[in-house]
Amino acid sequence: MIEQIVFYTLATITVLASICVISLNNPIYNVLSLVVAFFGVAGLYFMLNAQFLGLSMIIIYVGAVSVFFLFVVMTLESSGYKHEEKISWKKKALGIFLGTSFGAEIASIILLKINASDFPKEGGSFTLKDLALSIFHDHVYLLELMGIILLVAMLGAILITANKIPIQQTLKKQKAHQQNERSREDSVKIVKVEFGKGIK
Amino acid sequence: MIEITHFLVLAIILFSLGVVGVIINTHNLIVMLLSIELILLAANLLFVSFSFFTQNVEGQMFSMFLLAISAAEAAIGLSIILAYFKAKGTISINQKDQMKG
Known part of the structure; x- marks a missing residue:
């Protein structure tokens, strides 16, 4: 009973936080709600007997990656x-339609194939030693x-961002508005050239 | 008793929310990257829950490596966003007038 209460609380927190991630309009709030979602999933890991993973998830994501995003x-x-301005309702409707149909497809495939009765009754009980053996010995x-x-990844991030030449000079772009705004008077001049004198 | 289907449904919901976020948030590249993180989070949850319910520790090992992969992805993605912002002055990919020959 307590297990179910904990699961549904954590799942609700996670889903609400992820809805906030995709719907809020300020990037800082998006990042902070992603942190809340990661906390919820870390709690679920504790339920799944993966305490080390839950803790490392909190350290890596809440401690490092979210601070990186905030930077x-x-x-x-x-x-x-x-x-920018708000998202148009057309795009929202398209996204929700595509997302729900995609999710329903995956759910119908997976949930038809997988029965909970196929799995052993009690879940696995791992120690940190099993995980360490699996990582450092088997794989x-x-x-x-x-x-x-x-x-x-580190080298790529440094190479992409720490660029000595400004990108503005290396990029060759067409400036369409400048081309369109040129009038004939600005660019063309008709001169009568006298013979033997040339243009001064 | 919590069964594996509960975790499956939760992971599918998280995955679909991530997909919706990638589709609707084209005005902000950072939120698109956050939605990709949500998708990776759903995959991570699937690994760990299958590892628990099949009594096999290798799922946790893969989840560990998935953490490293998503950290690398976040680093590369954010540096690409910074370079894009330096070049274009915006992080929106909504401009349809850029799509011409």
């Missing part, structure tokens, strides 16, 4: 980013690969 939001706001090459991926 970027603050950088953008200090360099002149303005919130150690995956761990090395993950290190390489993180290194490449």
